Amino acid sequence: MKVFIIGVSGAVGGLLARNLTGRGDDVSGLVRHDEQRANLSARGVDARVGELADMTADSLASMLNGIDAVVYTAGSNGGAKEVTSAIDGEGVVKALEATRRAGVNRFVLVSVLPEAGRGQDLDGDAEFYFAVKKLIDVTVSESDLDWxxxxxxxxxxxxxxxxxxxxxxxxxxxxxxxxVAATLAELLHEPRIRRQILELNQGPTPIAKAIQANVH
Ligand SMILES: NC(=O)c1ccc[n+]([C@@H]2O[C@H](COP(=O)([O-])OP(=O)(O)OC[C@H]3O[C@@H](n4cnc5c(N)ncnc54)[C@H](OP(=O)(O)O)[C@@H]3O)[C@@H](O)[C@H]2O)c1
Structure with missing residues (x-):
């Protein structure tokens, strides 16, 4: 399987890349800096350099030739509103469109539990972050892809x-x-799980078994 990870330089993205390459999958992805590209290349990941916020859907689509699935795990993690809008909001819309234009069917988004900050007296940026994350889940869930x-x-x-x-x-x-990375890797290899929102915690069930329980 050929997987393109947007956010491959991040913690979850890097662990997912390691898991997938360990299974024999081909992994590529988008990074912002050439140094990140070189580090990933040494680990067998074919990263492309680009600034997501400045890219068009077409320029991103041109990186997706032959890809089976796009995973989006980039995010501001609740930083400044402009970055949240660009990366957790518009970046996902752009990636979704690029995925469609490239003829790739599978799009996997790493989101967040909408109630994650409940009762924590969040600041404005964090409130904004959770609102953007929820609305982008709505957008992805309305797409005609295998999201x-x-x-x-x-x-x-x-x-x-x-x-x-x-x-x-x-x-x-x-x-x-x-x-999280192990669950993502297993989900990518289970095409029957599609068009679902799944919430994830640590728990008692082996990953493969927990995934099979969600096949409908
Ligand atoms: N933190 C939590 O507890 C939590 C809980 C649930 C879900 N999540 C979600 O899980 C995702 C992955 O988490 P993680 O721990 O892997 O995060 P991470 O290590 O901070 O990785 C974030 C990724 O997003 C990229 N990114 C950040 N700002 C960017 C920008 N302005 N332009 C382009 N790329 C940018 C980073 O690229 P660089 O390496 O170039 O900075 C990196 O690849 C998060 O994005 C969030 O949506 C987080």
């Missing part, structure tokens, strides 16, 4: 346990980035 939205709860950096809780609704808890 999939994965909403992990709070991401933590610890070794994955290989077990999750996955379904249309999960409480906000936490999950290791390694387990």
């Amino acid at each position: 999939l939205i994965l909403r992990p709860s709070m991401l933590v950096d610890r070794t994955g346990i290989g077990a999750i809780a996955l379904g249309p609704a999960q409480p906000h808890d936490e999950i290791s980035r390694e387990d």
Whole structure:
């Protein structure tokens, strides 16, 4: 399988790339700096350099020839409103359009649990972030592609346990980035899971089994 990761320089994107290349998949992706491209190249990832905010859907589409699935895991993580609008909002719209124009069918978005910040007295930028994330989920879910939205709860950096809780609704808890990446890789290899929003936590069920439970 050929997978293009937007956000491949990020933590989840990098772990996903490692997981997929380990399975023998071809991984490419978009990075902002040549140094990132070189580092990824040494790990067998064919990254292309481009500034998402400045690219057109056509220029992004030209990087997607022969790709089977696009994964979008770039994001501001709640930074300044302009970056959130550009990367968590318009960037996703652009990537969705590029995916369609390139004739790629599968589009996987890493989103966030909409209630993640509830009761935490968030500042304006964070409130804006969660609103943009929710609205972009609406846009992706209305697309005619084979879309999939994965909403992990709070991401933590610890070794994955290989077990999750996955379904249309999960409480906000936490999950290791390694387990998010492993879940994404497994989902990419399960084409019957399409046009769903799945929420993800750490949990008791082995990843492959949790995914099969969501095949309808
Ligand atoms: N933090 C959480 O608890 C949480 C919870 C649920 C979901 N999420 C979602 O999970 C996603 C992945 O998380 P992560 O830990 O992998 O995040 P990360 O390590 O911060 O990676 C973010 C990625 O987005 C890219 N990016 C950021 N700003 C950009 C810009 N202005 N233009 C182009 N690319 C830009 C980064 O590129 P550079 O390397 O060039 O900066 C990087 O590839 C997040 O984007 C968020 O949507 C996060």
